[in-house]
Amino acid sequence: MTDVLDRTDDRTAPQKDARTRLKIIDCDIHPSLRSVDDLNAFLPKRWQEHLKTFGSHIRNPFTSTTPYPRSSPLLSRRDSWPPTGGRPGSDLAFMQKQHLDPFDVEFGILQVLDLGVLSQVNLEFGAALQHAINEWQYEFFARPDPRLKPSILVGQDDPVAAVAEIERCAALGRHVQINIAPRANEPLGRRKYWPIYAAAEAAGLPIGMHTGGYGGHAPTSSGWPSFYNEEHHSNAHSMAAMLSSIVIEGVPERFPKLKFVVIEGGFGWVPAITWRMDQHFERFRSEVPHLKRKPSDYVRESFWFSTQPSEEPDNAKHLRSVLEWIGIDRLLFASDYPHWDFDDPRFAFKTPLTEAERKQLFNSNARAVYKFD
Amino acid sequence: MTRHVAAKTSDIPPGGNKVVTVGGREIVIFHVNGEFFALLNRCPHEGAPLSHAACVAHLSSSEPGEFKRSRIGELLRCPWHGWEFDMRTGQSYFDPVHTKARSYPVIITPGGELAEGPYVAETFPVTVDESYVLVDV
Amino acid sequence: MQIDCDVHPGLEGTRTTLLPYLDDHWKEQVVSRAIDGLDLQSYPPSMPLCCRPDWRPKKGKPGSDFEQFKAQALDGFGSQIAICNVLYGAQAVHDPYMALGFCRAINDWIAAEWLSRDPRFRASIVIPLQAPDLAIEEIERLANDHRFVSILVLAQGEDLLGRRQYWPIYKVAERHNLPLAIHAGSQYRMAPSSIGWPSYRYEYYLAESQAFQSQLLSLILEGVFGKFPKLKVVLMESGVSWLPAFMWRANKTWKGVRVEVPWVERPPADIMRDHVRLTTQPFDSPPDRAGVEQLIEQIGSDKMLLFSTDYPHWQFDGEEPVPPHIPASIAKRMCADNPLETFPRLQTTA
Numbered sequence: 001m002t003d004v005l006d007r008t009d010d011r012t013a014p015q016k017d018a019r020t021r022l023k024i025i026d027c028d029i030h031p032s033l034r035s036v037d038d039l040n041a042f043l044p045k046r047w048q049e050h051l052k053t054f055g056s057h058i059r060n061p062f063t064s065t066t067p068y069p070r071s072s073p074l075l076s077r078r079d080s081w082p083p084t085g086g087r088p089g090s091d092l093a094f095m096q097k098q099h100l101d102p103f104d105v106e107f108g109i110l111q112v113l114d115l116g117v118l119s120q121v122n123l124e125f126g127a128a129l130q131h132a133i134n135e136w137q138y139e140f141f142a143r144p145d146p147r148l149k150p151s152i153l154v155g156q157d158d159p160v161a162a163v164a165e166i167e168r169c170a171a172l173g174r175h176v177q178i179n180i181a182p183r184a185n186e187p188l189g190r191r192k193y194w195p196i197y198a199a200a201e202a203a204g205l206p207i208g209m210h211t212g213g214y215g216g217h218a219p220t221s222s223g224w225p226s227f228y229n230e231e232h233h234s235n236a237h238s239m240a241a242m243l244s245s246i247v248i249e250g251v252p253e254r255f256p257k258l259k260f261v262v263i264e265g266g267f268g269w270v271p272a273i274t275w276r277m278d279q280h281f282e283r284f285r286s287e288v289p290h291l292k293r294k295p296s297d298y299v300r301e302s303f304w305f306s307t308q309p310s311e312e313p314d315n316a317k318h319l320r321s322v323l324e325w326i327g328i329d330r331l332l333f334a335s336d337y338p339h340w341d342f343d344d345p346r347f348a349f350k351t352p353l354t355e356a357e358r359k360q361l362f363n364s365n366a367r368a369v370y371k372f373d
Numbered sequence: 374m375t376r377h378v379a380a381k382t383s384d385i386p387p388g389g390n391k392v393v394t395v396g397g398r399e400i401v402i403f404h405v406n407g408e409f410f411a412l413l414n415r416c417p418h419e420g421a422p423l424s425h426a427a428c429v430a431h432l433s434s435s436e437p438g439e440f441k442r443s444r445i446g447e448l449l450r451c452p453w454h455g456w457e458f459d460m461r462t463g464q465s466y467f468d469p470v471h472t473k474a475r476s477y478p479v480i481i482t483p484g485g486e487l488a489e490g491p492y493v494a495e496t497f498p499v500t501v502d503e504s505y506v507l508v509d510v
Numbered sequence: 511m512q513i514d515c516d517v518h519p520g521l522e523g524t525r526t527t528l529l530p531y532l533d534d535h536w537k538e539q540v541v542s543r544a545i546d547g548l549d550l551q552s553y554p555p556s557m558p559l560c561c562r563p564d565w566r567p568k569k570g571k572p573g574s575d576f577e578q579f580k581a582q583a584l585d586g587f588g589s590q591i592a593i594c595n596v597l598y599g600a601q602a603v604h605d606p607y608m609a610l611g612f613c614r615a616i617n618d619w620i621a622a623e624w625l626s627r628d629p630r631f632r633a634s635i636v637i638p639l640q641a642p643d644l645a646i647e648e649i650e651r652l653a654n655d656h657r658f659v660s661i662l663v664l665a666q667g668e669d670l671l672g673r674r675q676y677w678p679i680y681k682v683a684e685r686h687n688l689p690l691a692i693h694a695g696s697q698y699r700m701a702p703s704s705i706g707w708p709s710y711r712y713e714y715y716l717a718e719s720q721a722f723q724s725q726l727l728s729l730i731l732e733g734v735f736g737k738f739p740k741l742k743v744v745l746m747e748s749g750v751s752w753l754p755a756f757m758w759r760a761n762k763t764w765k766g767v768r769v770e771v772p773w774v775e776r777p778p779a780d781i782m783r784d785h786v787r788l789t790t791q792p793f794d795s796p797p798d799r800a801g802v803e804q805l806i807e808q809i810g811s812d813k814m815l816l817f818s819t820d821y822p823h824w825q826f827d828g829e830e831p832v833p834p835h836i837p838a839s840i841a842k843r844m845c846a847d848n849p850l851e852t853f854p855r856l857q858t859t860a
Binding site for chain 1: 696
């Protein structure tokens with residue numbers, strides 16, 4: 001699997017030890033709509049019209065781009081534009097050729113970000129779009145390539161509609177998780193979202209929270225930063241706040257069987273926020289009598305973290321310590337294909353891993369969380 | 374190191390590049406500002422193909438808000454993570470000493486001279502009226 | 511020598527403690543309109559974090575009993591110097607003139623009733639960020655009093671601290687050798703994080719550590735340390751253990767999107783090691799000695815940590831304010847060398 005690459009530093013030397021070809025479970029792949037017309041089969045006429053006229057409406061000053069321009073066009077690797085045309089991620093054949101086949105992807109979990117689908121301010125429209133995209137994922141990607149697994153996208157800020165869509169999709173049995181946006185109107189631990197957690201627990205599906213959302217709050221607690229660099233980094237902060245919210249509000253206490261997967265947040269920030277929650281627990285304990293256990297216990301039992309963007313300390317030993325602090329059993333490999341900050345499974349972890357650890361990180365952890373056989 | 378005939382200069386338009394396999398390695402040859410540069414077609418970070426890099430200006434600044442541009446098109450932004458490499462030397466912008474793309478010396482040679490050898494020719498015949506990009510690999 | 515870089519004298523109120531220090535206009539406003547009760551929402555005096563039980567005065571707000579404060583914070587911990595950071599809400603009012611009036615009163619009060627009563631006390635200048643030019647006026651007014659060793663802002667404000675409108679403040683601060691002290695606390699202008707308004711104060715407190723990170727990133731990427739190379743920033747009560755992962759991510763992102771900020775000429779982590787300091791309470795420690803040692807190694811500098819008790823906030827029990835397992839060489843530097851280097855005005859006599 002590993003080529004001998006010409007390198008001037010030997011930070012990736014440990015990778016050369018990998019001998020077995022390991023089948024990977026990639027927990028974050030982004031398919032993209034070739035055209036909004038591809039949704040027509042799944043979208044009532046009324047909403048087809050709405051999409052063409054009033055269009056996607058999210059809390060963003062622009063209709064067709066983000067106010068923080070990305071590092072590269074459409075946030076994507078420059079080599080991921082399909083030669084037959086269309087956006088990165090829109091051509092299944094090219095995705096197979098460029099990513100799924102060469103990396104021996106056994107399963108790839110789909111995360112759709114198109115159209116700000118979870119953050120539409122018109123909640124009814126959002127629900128219609130989510131329904132359509134939940135069908136589109138299956139018809140255009142998962143059915144033709146059963147390695148790919150769709151997620152149930154639900155607009156978290158309309159819990160009633162969300163629950164209905166969860167129940168509809170769960171009955172179909174094709175989707176492997178329920179996706180909600182971490183940047184919602186309120187922190188995701190708040191009570192208004194609990195019906196979603198109840199439905200997820202009843203359906204036996206994990207909740208996936210992929211970086212993103214336009215919930216109506218600035219990326220920082222002091223407002224809007226100037227640079228994409230800052231906004232990109234703020235996603236890690238959002239995840240830390242979201243983790244705190246879910247734990248402190250008592251969601252894992254109330255729904256102990258529910259699994260939470262934090263996707264595309266990286267993981268370097270996880271130990272410190274966990275230590276911080278524990279450090280201050282005693283002083284705040286009387287405010288949160290519903291918590292019967294230490295916060296770190298809830299994190300250890302209910303949360304998993306996809307690995308991308310992987311952390312890159314200069315010293316491999318430092319990365320190793322973070323993996324151990326979190327627990328290698330909590331980490332799920334993700335590539336983020338086809339985005340620019342994609343992690344190549346061959347080179348993303350510049351620290352020695354035993355064969356058993358590689359297997360966990362690249363396959364068996366996700367296998368257990370998503371119940372693949 | 375062996376000198377290989379890698380491409381015809383006319384194969385690579387200004388601002389463009391061509392990927393060739395030379396000496397068992399995938400090499401990307403860029404043509405910019407009247408010169409040709411050859412690099413291993415792999416970013417030293419995670420192996421991205423530098424042939425898809427954005428070719429941009431060398432960008433420096435001494436003051437917030439100042440954007441000093443020079444050597445337009447000679448800096449590569451890796452197509453994946455955006456790391457900047459100097460096409461001329463392969464050195465990364467942020468860590469020129471330790472982080473480099475592998476760079477190969479390039480010589481432009483008229484076809485007439487090549488007929489005398491000892492160069493390793495690749496997959497096309499050499500003709501006298503063309504110029505060729507030769508790479509030491 | 512031991513310098514406590516973060517303690518909190520308490521004041522009863524605007525109509526009480528601050529009244530003598532207000533000018534005639536603000537006196538009249540405060541009395542006739544009953545303007546009072548500016549305890550920060552971030553630190554309600556009755557909340558457990560705000561005062562360790564054995565430090566709570568018999569009457570009055572936490573930290574308001576001068577004699578008790580001296581006995582416990584200074585004598586009790588054996589500190590020769592303590593830097594007073596007043597967390598009373600002058601910074602958070604909207605009216606910039608009122609903010610200035612109240613900041614002046616706080617600064618004059620601390621000088622008269624704390625700094626002048628015991629030579630071991632120093633203080634940060636509380637400034638009204640609402641109007642940078644007024645903030646500069648206040649800094650200049652007190653610049654010659656070297657018992658003021660830093661300028662104080664809250665971690666969560668109206669705009670990110672790196673932004674251009676604040677640069678004139680940093681220019682003045684740099685000239686007067688006053689580091690910028692960012693202390694935990696919020697002006698409550700917007701949600702404490704990008705995900706909205708939490709339910710529990712516990713979550714608000716947890717979110718402070720992300721707030722510090724946003725501010726640091728702003729200061730670094732906007733080029734503040736390039737423009738003001740002598741400026742230092744002190745993060746107070748930030749929790750420390752988030753620092754290495756933040757450095758790694760900041761470096762990683764900078765390498766990829768450097769084109770946005772070409773004036774940032776070296777990795778953000780290197781800039782932090784030169785310009786940024788953190789007080790050590792709370793530390794949010796890894797659970798064991800090996801973890802703490804690993805974390806310290808990851809920070810990669812013995813100059814960044816500054817001893818603090820955060821008195822009277824309740825961050826630790828017992829008599830040892832140095833967080834557990836801090837290596838001896840670090841503990842030694844953080845008690846005196848680092849504070850003396852960070853706050854140059856500590857070296858000049860009052």
